[in-house]
Structures are given as structure tokens and as C-alpha cells.
Amino acid sequence: MMGYRTVVVLLRLFLAVLFAVLVLFQVMSLPGQFAHMAQESPESAYLRWPLTVVSIFWVLCIQAVVIATWKLLTLVNRNAIFTKASLIWADVITWAIVAAWVVLVGVFLYVGLRADDPGIPLLLFLIVAIVAVAALLMIVMR
Template identity: 55%
Template sequence: MLTEKLAVAALRVFLVVLFGILVVFQTLSLPGGIAYHTQQNPHDANLRWPLTAIAVFLVLCVEVVVVATWKLLTLVKKDRIFTTASLKWVDLIVWTIAAAWLVFVGMLLFVGFNADDPGMPMLLFLVTVGITVLGLLMVVMRALLRQATALRSDMEAVI
């Protein structure tokens, strides 16, 4: 029990740090970096706003997952993780990963058909496969959570 409490506390600290860093990236670093890149490379100027929108959206997806994870940790702390309340947060994570996956597939297709060098398409393919694995893992974890929730409610009915 003590290890679980320490892990939850440590994870919460790192989630706060991660969320703060993501907000800085979302509002300052990414838009500024993309603007700088388009100033240095005028032939990419037409990509400034689409790239900024995509970058901000993808960071927003990570922020949503961080908040949903925080909510799940709250349910763990209250010993309510095996309830239907946790399923909505896991669903939010799954749908957020799906949205990010769609954006990466779109970027992969766009870059893949327009690239002269295979490096960027390969990188986008790697990230897309990683997001696919993460999304499918969350679907499996959701099924396990649903089964555990059903078993717990059955056990409570017996007791």
C-alpha cells in the first residue's frame, strides 16, 4: 500500500511538471519556432499556420491525456478505480489517442507524397506506429478495466 501511495504521489508531481512544460511549448516554443523556421525558409511560409495548428492540437491531446490520468489517479486514491466512473476517463484517453493518430496519418500521407528524402516519412511512420500501439494497448486496458469492474460489482453483490 505504501508503494502504491508513493507511486501515485510521484506520478502526480511529474504530471504537474509535464503539464506545465506542455503549456509553455504550446503557447511559446512551438508557435515561435515555427514562425522562426518560416522566416528563415520563405518557401515554407504557407505552412506556418497549418503547422502551428497541428502542433498546438497534438500538444492539447497530450494535455487531455495528462488530465484524464490525473482523474484516474484520484479514483485510485479513493479506491474507486474499478467503477464505471473510471471508464469515461479511459474512453477519453482512447478517443484522444485516436484523434492524434488521425492527425499523424494525415501528416504521414502529406509528407510521404511530397518528400524528397525518406527520413521524415520514416520518422512520421515510426511515431504513427507508436501511437497505434499505445491506442491499442489502451483499448485492451479498457477491456480489462471493464472486466475487473464487473467482477468487483459481482463480488460486492455476493458480500
């Protein structure tokens, strides 16, 4: 069985890779994808900037969670995880999840009120529920 220090090192490695990929998404992939979609479907081009802003905001929320997790791992290494300093980073995670959830609810309502088929709204509702559970779990764990 691996010691917790090995797990912390592995987790930090994956957090660093995740953060780098998220930056790539923010800077290149998402804006480029929505620009391409606007060119391919001019009738939906009005959604280019709202989709870009919302998706980049969600990536920013995930980045905040990654950074806060990194900081919590630092506190674990210092045996200070059960101090007031850890509450700040737990709050950052909670508020990032809540902020992403609020925007997700807005997207769900926008799509749900305009949808002809229940598939996408149902999928969005499932994601809304999952993110709500994550936020509430963070509040309880705090």
C-alpha cells in the same frame, strides 16, 4: 520498495510539471518556433500556420491524457479505479490518442507523398505505428 501512495504523489508531481511545460509549448515555444522558421525560410512560410495548428493540437491531446491520468489517480486513491467512473477517463485517453493518430496519419500522407528521401516518411510511419499500438492497447485495457 515504495508504497503506491508515494508513487501516486510522485506521478502527480511529474504530471503537474509536464502539464506546465506543455502549456509553455502551446503558448510560446511552438508558435514562436514556427514564426521564426517562416522568417528564416520564406519559401516554406506557407507551412507556418498548419504546423502551428497541428502541433498545438497534438499538445492538447497530450494534455487530455495528462488530465485523465490525474483523474484516474484520484480514483486509485479512493479505491474506485474499477468503477464506471474510470471508464470515462480511459475513454478520454483512448479518444485523445485516436485523434492525435488521425492527424498524424494525415501528416504522414502529406509528407510521404512529397518526400524525395525515405527517411522522414519512414520515421513518421514508425511513429504512426507506435501511436496505433498505444490506442489499441488502451482499447484492450479498457
